[in-house]
Amino acid sequence: MASPGQLPPGWIAEWNEPNQRYLFINTETSHTQWEEPVGGEVAAEPEQAPVAPAHGGGKRRLYAAGQTQAYYSTDTLATEPAYNYGGGSSEATLVGGQQAQPAAGGQLFTPGLAGENQFQGQQGGGQPAYYQPDQPAYAQHQQPAYGQQPQPGVDGLTNQFSAMGMGGAGGQKQFQLNTVNMLTSPPEPRDLHVPPPEIRLPPNSCISPSPTAIADPSYQRLTLNAVPTTSSLLGKAKIPLALVITPYRSLEEGDPPVPLVSDVIARCRRCRAYINPFVQFIDGGNRWRCCVCNMSNEVPQTFDWDQARNQPGDRWARAELNHAVVEYVAPTEYMVRAPQPAVYVFLIDVSHPAVQSGMVATATRALLENLDRIPDEDNITKVGIICYDVSLYFFSMAPGSTDSTMLVVSDIDDVFLPKPTDLLVNLSEARPALESLLGRIGEMFQDNSIIGSALGPALQAGSKLMAPIGGKILALSCSLPSVGEGALKNREDPKLLGTSKESSLLQAASSFYKTFAIDCSRAQVTVDMFLFSSGYQDVASLANLPHYTTGQTYYYPAFNAARSEDALKFAHEFGEVIAMPIMLECITRVRASRGLRLASFHGNFFVRSTDLLALPTVPQNQNYAIEIELEDTLTAPFVVLQTSMLHTTYFGERRLRVITTAYPTTSNLSEIFASADQIALITLLANKAVERSLSYKLEDARDYIFKKLVEIFVTYKNSMTAGGAGASAQLAMAENLKMLPVLVLGLLKNVGVRQSAQIPPDIxxxxxxxxxxxxxxxxxxxxxxTFYSLHTMPPEAGTVGENGVIMPPALPLTSERLERHGLFLIEDGQTIFLWVGRDAVPQLIMDVFDLPNYEVLRGGKTTLPVLDNPFSQRINAVIQKTREMRRGVYYPHLYVVKEDGEPPLRLWALSALIQDRADVLPSYQQFISSVKEKVNGVGY
Incomplete structure (x- = not known):
């Protein structure tokens, strides 16, 4: 290459200060190469150089006359959208139509959003009218639903790049890295709804043009949408590679159904992967090459035959070649035994505390009301009921009869079934007896004075009852198990809270709950726990049952059915769990391209072998995470990850659900950062934090999360910015990871991990x-x-639009947004707080609570009345949408929080505003400043 002063036509050169060498770029062919200033060797792995300003700092670019305008013309930049998540902009990003300015040291960042797009309350001397607020700065922007693609904007700078031949080799789109300064870019809630970076596969890697050929991230997502080619490059990036899957997610209105293939299953002969949109057809279409292991396979003869019409079919219209998520009807060779019916066994605590709290009456009434919702399309579902205190009470229900017989087993040391038949009955055949029994259980035990719980023996009885078939145990418990197998003692010790020994309270106190859970897993039995104790119940031990059997734990501390809110929440969630479609007898395997290895698994299941997960029953919307390691250098242009779930449907059909996603490979560190998925990453970190708190200490879990965040920042600063390893006045991060710090702060402040001596171990x-x-x-x-201002929400908020109820714009999580005359809503998916300012006008109190003024308003758990005025109806619509808009069975409690009300409730609500300082926990600004200090080497 000629010297920088004697460049051939079409070439430009840039001096890179940290690397002490030139980067030569051919603007016509996109060819790049590094060269030492004098006789140096060309670098082995050229990296794409970020665009830098033509003035100032440690980078100098030599251009032909007039070329700089193509990069830095004000007119060009003015067309760049403020948000560009499609990956088509340079670092010279515009916000608010202003040109980005270079930072000290030659670094260039997106200007911060402070002061922009902020929802301002009304100011002035008099009381504000809460009905007609000024329009917020960003009320015109519709907040996209989670996972929805935003509309693309004008991308002027990218067009300039394309015109110069810098769009990527071979036409493949490149991940574009945009850098922001975290010190001047406060968290913007809307950024959490932005889709992950687009998966940009090489040309011709997918044989289908269908948009459904790429799996929706709500099914399966990777922490990096561009996979590093070497383990050293992955280690350098410091971003863990992990797959996050929710393979059996619920379908919401508007979601496409999973296509069903019923004629032929085409699989690779070597790795057993299923045919998918990323295979190649060869030999005139007679064979296909596996995208996982490259094996050549014959195309089945029936693959091109339409069985429904009994005529030749269109291969390219087949579901498995156009959809990333498909289901197959499994033939008999996929069955160890015939498909089994769905089985539900209900274990109901009928001890004195359970009866007194109203749990027994609420549970039996909810079960009675939801009998029609239990999945039973083909009338094959079976049910059984066992009640327990310190004895076990079985109920025999003869088919066709309305009567039932109670059988008492007092010997809990050697649990046995008192009768071989009629304890587990067909739901449709024994419906009259079942309805009669559920109506009488409350009366049978209403005077029960026994205090004690034989939960362990009851679980053993339930398992014996369904052992030949498998199914789901729903165990309801109101007190600490006290007799028989699995008996526990109260080990709650306030002196241990906040100390290094606190993690011992989060580990199982008895091995019974893990060993029994593993036995259940082998017998295809899942356990769901519903816990109601007013005192210590050792949730840590009991949660092992759902953890190893693919179940779920539901907790209702201090449950009292006399409070209608408590009864409503439990009845709703219990009914939703009963009605939920489930997969039965499921085994799951994730297959990965050669060079990738599944290293560790996180979630509620039992790992049967190195890559086989046992899931006795699979509930909807449960999440799992799998860490991946690189064993070999990846030479293929893309890799494939395929999740397959062999299961029985609740209506007795054996099926296979297959989810396939392809990801490009890259040797470019900037593309790795530009492709990172912050949602998948925080999901993995949450799992890792819990695992470390149990294996080591809570403090170790917090340290791990914080150090991982710092490592990512350090790598980004050293490798992606012009400042290199030296100290910097700024804190640089990729725009697609800009919410990661505040999510990490939220995790550190979550009660599961938070540093505190006040959190009960059960909570x-x-x-x-x-x-x-x-x-x-x-x-x-x-x-x-999520944090809303209700008294100043836009007029359309709370009304019904094209996509349902329109929600108010979300605010940053800081108490600076609270106003003394305001009404605010804070919710985390589990709890809803309605914050009322002390100076709220009487008309607001009247229209929302039907009370004359703030003074007579009572704080605490409540049900909001629906009044005959538009504002009340809009607020109730917002609360109802909050309870319904996410996948899951949870029905959050609503708490009214007065600004000068009870301190514990007020502090609980304020703890959700995670950007504020709380106790020993830092504010977001303090947190991000401490990250900056660590990144710059302070404390290391």
């Missing part, structure tokens, strides 16, 4: 169970709650 253990199982739609608000 902490339940929170950890949520952190490791919630789908992204529920996990993200659980870490970063």
């Amino acid at each position: 902490r253990a339940y929170s950890q169970a949520l952190l490791t199982s919630l789908p992204a739609q529920l996990l993200i608000p659980y870490l970063y709650p």
Whole structure:
């Protein structure tokens, strides 16, 4: 290459200060190469150089006369949208139509959004009218639903790049890295609804033009949408590679159904992967090459035959070649035994505390009301009921009869079934007896004075009852198990809270709950736990049952059915769990391209072998995470990850659900950062934090999360910015990861991980169970709650639009937005707080609560009345939409919080505003400043 001063036509050169060498770029062919200033060797792995300003700092670019305008023309930049998530802009990003300015040291960042797009309350001397607020700065922008693609804007700078031949080799789109300064870019709630970086596959890697050939991220997503080619490059990036799957997610209105293939299953002979949109047809279409292992396979003869019409079919219209998510009807060779019916066994605690709290009456009434919702399309579903205190009570229901017989087993040391038949009955055949029994259980035990719980023996009885078939046990418990197998002692010790020994309270106190759970898993039995104790119940031990059997834990502390809110929440969630479609007898395997290895698994299941997950029954919307390692250098242009689930449907059909996603490979560190998915990453970190808190200490879990965040920042600063390894006044990060710090802060402040000596172990253990199982739609608000101003919400908020109820714009999570005359809503998917300012006008109190003024308003758990005025109806619509808009069965409690009300309730609500300082926990600004200090080497 000639010297920079004697460049051939079409070439430009840039001096890179940290690397002490030139980068030569051919603007016509996109060819790049590094060269030392004097006789140096060309670098082995050229990296794409980021666009830098033509003035100032450590980078100098030599251009032919007039070329700079193509990069830095004000007219060109003015067309660049403020948000460009489609990956078509340079670092010279515009916000608010102003040209980005270079930072000290030659670094260039997107200007911060402080002061922009902020929802301002009305100001002035008099009381504001809460009905007619000034329009907020961003009320015109519709907040996209989670996972919805935003509309693309004008992309002037990218067009300039394309005209110069810099669009990527071979026509493949490149991940474009945009850098922001985290110190001047406060968290913007809308950024959590932005889709992950687009998966940009090489040309011709997908044989289908269908948009459904790429799996929706709500099914399957990777922490990196461009996979590093070497383990050293992955290690350098410091971003863990992990797959996050929610394979059996619920279908919401407007979601396309999963296509069903019933004629032929085409699989690779070597790796057993299923045919998918990323295979290649060769040999005139007679063979196909597997995209996982490259094996050549014959195309089945029936693959091109339409069985329904009994005529030749269109291969290219087949579902498995056009959809990333498909289901197959499995033939008999996929069955170890005939498909089994769905089985539900209900274990109901009938001890004195359970009866007194109203749990027994609420549970039996909810079950009675939801009998029609139990999945039973083909009338094959079976049910059984066992009640327990310190004895076991079985109920025999003869088919066709309205009567039932109670059989008492007092010997709980050696549990046995008192009768071989009629304890587990067909739901449709025994319906009259079942309805009669559910109506009488409350009366049978209404005077029960026994205090004690034989939960362990009851679980053993339930397992014996369904062992030949498998199914789901729904165990309802109101007190600490006290007799028989699995008996526990109260080990709650306030002196341990906040100390290094606190993690011992989060580990199982008895091995019974893990060993029994593994036995259940082998017998295809899942356990769901519903816990109601007013005192210590050892949630940490009991949660092992759902954890290893693909179940879920539901916790109702201090449950009292006399409070209608408590009864309504439990009845709703219990009914939704009963009615939920489930997969039965499921085994799951994830196949990965050669060079990738599944390293570790996180979630509610039992790992049967190195890559086979046992899931006795699979509930909807449960999340799992799998860490991936690179064993070999990846030479293919893309890799494939395929999740397959062999299961029985609740209507007795054996099926295979297959989810396939392809990801491009890259040797470019900037593309790795530009492709990172912050939602998948925080999902993995939440699982890792819980795992570390149980294996080590809570402090270790917090340290791990914080250090991982710092490592990512350090790598980005050293490799992606002009400042290199030196100290910097700024804190640089890729725009697609800009919400990662505040999500990490939310995780550090979550009750499952938070540093505190005030969190009861049961509350902490339940929170950890949520952190490791919630789908992204529920996990993200659980870490970063939603905050609305209701008294100044736009006129359309709370009314019905094209996509249902229109929600108010979300605010940043800081108390600076609270106003003394205002009404605010804060929610995290599990709890809703309605914050009322002390100076709220009487008319607002009257229109929302039907009370004359603020003074007579009472705080606490409540049900909001629906009044005959538009404002009340809009607020109730917002609350109802909040309870319904996410996947899951949860029905959050509503708490009214007065600004000068009870301190514990007020502090609980304020703790959801995670950008504020709370106790020993830092504010977001303090947190991001401490990250900056660590990144610059302070404390290391």
